[in-house]
Amino acid sequence: MGNLNFARSSSPLDHNDGKSLLSKSLIEDNDCEYEAVDESPFGPLKNVTTRKTFAYLIAILNSTFPDQDFTNLQPTTENFCRIESPEELIHRFNNILLSLGKKEDILNWIWDIINSYMEVIPSKSSSPYLSAQNVNHSTGHGSRKNSFNSSRNFNGGNNSPPQNFIQDGCQIYQFQPSDESIFEDLTYPYQPMWSYYWFIYNKKKKRVTFLHLTGINKAHYSNVNANRQFDSEGKKKSQSDKIITGDEEEEYDENDEYMDNNEVAMIDEEHDNTDIPKMQLATAVDFKLSNGKSIPALGLGTVPPEDPSELKQQVITAVKAGYRHIDTAWYYGTEEYIGQALKELFDEGVIKREDIFVTTKVWPSFWHSPEKSLDKSLQDLGLDYVDLFLQHWPVALHGDENGLPAEPKHDDGSLWYDDDPVSGIKFIETYNKMEDIIDQTSKVKSIGVSNYSIPKLKQLLPKVRKYQPVVNQIELHPQLPSQDLVEYCKIKDIVVVAYSPVGSYGAPVLKVPLIQELAKKYDVTTNEIAHAYHILNGRAVLPRSANLERIKTIIRLPQLSAEDLNKLEQEGIKSPKRYICDPWGYGLGFKYWEGDTLSTVYN
Ligand SMILES: NC(=O)c1ccc[n+]([C@@H]2O[C@H](COP(=O)([O-])OP(=O)(O)OC[C@H]3O[C@@H](n4cnc5c(N)ncnc54)[C@H](OP(=O)(O)O)[C@@H]3O)[C@@H](O)[C@H]2O)c1
Structure with missing residues (x-):
């Protein structure tokens, strides 16, 4: 609610x-x-x-x-x-309220009160802000959904907020407590x-x-x-x-x-x-990490499309639509385009660095030099730090000092490891080196892991020196609920971040009849049902799309009932299906990993 x-x-x-x-x-x-x-x-x-x-x-x-x-x-x-x-404040405030189902007249009422307090905003009849609302109103969009769109028109259109709001010397500050526990005992x-x-x-x-x-x-x-x-x-x-x-x-x-x-x-x-x-925005939800920092619940995935330069526009579109979390990796080869997008967004004043949560990852072929991998990522992203640095996979592949080739192979086509994928422990060295980075530099705010099964977490956690992983990024969706692993992460205070939320290419998860039924029932897209399944369970989710319209329109958070959330969970328990079954995942101990003949212990 x-x-x-x-x-x-x-x-x-x-x-x-x-x-x-x-x-x-x-x-x-x-x-x-x-x-x-x-x-x-x-x-x-x-x-x-x-x-x-x-x-x-x-x-x-x-x-x-x-x-x-x-x-x-x-x-x-x-x-x-x-x-x-003030435009930025009005944009944020209005979008949140309209998406919560509040009517425009409530917004008018609120801004009128602020007007009268501050005595800087013209009265309702003459306010460009209010007339902008009225213009949008008169387009005939009566439903809540359309009110939401009209707010976006307001922000993207020519209507500007009242000039004297700022000319009269108003300064606007956002309080964003780094430690939200200060509010825990509120009434x-x-x-x-x-x-x-x-x-x-x-x-x-x-x-x-x-x-x-x-x-x-x-x-x-x-x-x-x-x-x-x-x-x-x-x-x-x-x-x-x-x-x-x-x-x-x-x-x-x-x-x-x-x-x-x-x-x-x-x-x-x-x-x-x-x-x-009835509706709130997924882009407005954050989760607290075990180190006191927060992660926005909805992050944009950035696995490259055929032309990776398209990523620039995808990121710009997402941020303008309200996303505040970008998930990338050295391996994706998209960081330079994300960097271009961020530069443009910073230069235009759409966001500031501290407004956006950026994750990158160190790939297994770079297992020996995570800081070098991070430096390359930072350079391409044009950033001084990332909010979250993940170990992409708990394996060690045979890459050179620059992590190349990313997928080293023996002549027979099998992967060339530097350590046994089942019994090896070099992946722990990588994590400990990531701890050194957070300890000794200001290049990362938090560290975490990805593609860790329960057996791998059980190997890593006792060897963590100082910085527990704050997240585990894994494939997760209603066809793959991975309840044991999710529960284990919860016990260890590790936030789960769900990748491939619609099953990747072709979005097979969205064809599940239950998801289509729920989309009709809650009057949202199937994507939004797939996201709500995670967010309402306290997990972040990383959708990807090359379709800019889709990026913009899959950000609502329907409040699925507990019963419907449970039905979604049962779907995967009945017929589990994993879609990402890369060979570097063999031996890690994940269930339903097609082609994995190495794993002996499972989660
Ligand atoms: N840590 C890891 O090892 C790992 C692994 C995989 C992914 N990830 C992260 O998670 C992100 C998301 O996972 P993912 O890339 O596998 O993708 P995903 O979000 O599960 O699927 C994206 C694909 O689904 C399509 N799609 C989405 N909605 C659709 C709809 N309503 N109708 C038709 N097609 C639809 C998209 O097509 P359009 O482009 O046409 O929208 C796109 O091809 C990645 O980008 C990456 O950041 C991490």
Whole structure:
């Protein structure tokens, strides 16, 4: 269940300890530790105004979530980022809400409230933003699905957001806590699937609007409505949407001319059974990794099409549609085109580096030199770091110092290994070298594995020195549920990332009658059913498509019932089918691996 909540809280300084939270060390003390960190998302920290901005946002967070303490948060890009334009914020905000089934008049209502708070956006009748919404409305698209499309028209079209929104000096910041456990004890009786926190800060008017969206997975939290208690006294609120007013303008500090008042708007709407959003975006879901970082649930696969340069447009299309996760590998030969796409997206300001999660992998023929493989990938991608570096397969193939040939063969055509694929342990050396990379360089944020069976994980995990694999990327779909392996990964706190979600070329998985039935039932594409099967079970998924229209339109997340999810699982249990049966997978201990005569132990 994804949901939007809308309410308006009072000033952060309502709370007695508000002022103390704007501590001297943050604001006044020039010798504070932040001197050492010159830059921050708010500007140079040596400037007192920058520190005040930061302190002010912390006070708002402390006030909005009074049970939490945000005073130890650092003003780093790990926790905050600046959103460059109101257009970008409106784009993100509207797309999330429309895809959740919220109507455009609710959006209008929300932006009207923000207008009146900030006094910078023209009133409804004259707002280009609102007229843009009305124009789209008048195209006759009444359904939720079409509202969603109309939002995209808005963002891709000529309608621009209100100019004075930014001209009046608004700065927009996104709070993206690097450690989301700070929210674990909130009064919400559920674990959020995703959350967004934005501050619109009008320095000139000395006002802040705080927007907060949270998504909840109804499949996992079916009792939420029965148990919800939103207010701090534990009283259940009424079922209707409400605005909690907080109009009072409070003095921030009598002697401080910089900011003398503030207001906060917080989204907070009671869920009820008639208003449970029917659809959310898969692109809005993230999963927490065991090292505290997050991975976006929907990633674009980049196995090359016939002409690999097409990848550039595929990536651009995906990112503009909302994908924030790209899966690639040295082996695919597509990294330079992904790099071109990312450069264009960064240059045009569509995203910043920290907005996108990029995975690459070291291939078995490079098993001896994972850092060299990574350096080549980084060079082609045009990046300083990747978010996730995976060991592509737990085997060692005989490649030269440049990892070539990628598929070395003996004269008889058999694969040329440097180590026995069944009993060898050189693959562990590769993983340990990857640990050294994360330990000694800033080239990767997280490391993980791919194509690891239970026997291989059992060999690796006791030999991990310091950095547990955060993911295992494996073939997974309703025809191959691999329950034992999925369960084993869960126990070991390893997020499963599903590759070949539709069975690769020809998309055979989508021909399964149950998937077609469910697509009709939930009024989505078969691809979206295949993705929901993973995402609703806490797994990331990597679709690939050369069809740009398909890339754009397979991003909704239907809320399949527990019963339907179980039916999908049963499909593969009844008649399992693996589609990727490459010869370098022989001997690894995977079930249903066609041609594998080497494996002796299975998962
Ligand atoms: N770690 C590993 O060893 C490993 C192995 C395999 C894959 N992966 C990763 O996972 C990603 C996805 O896996 P995959 O490449 O095997 O592909 P996939 O996403 O399972 O399948 C993609 C293929 O299905 C077709 N397709 C998708 N939807 C369709 C529809 N509705 N109707 C008809 N055809 C449809 C696509 O054709 P169109 O192009 O026409 O849409 C494309 O040919 C890879 O790109 C890669 O990033 C990792």
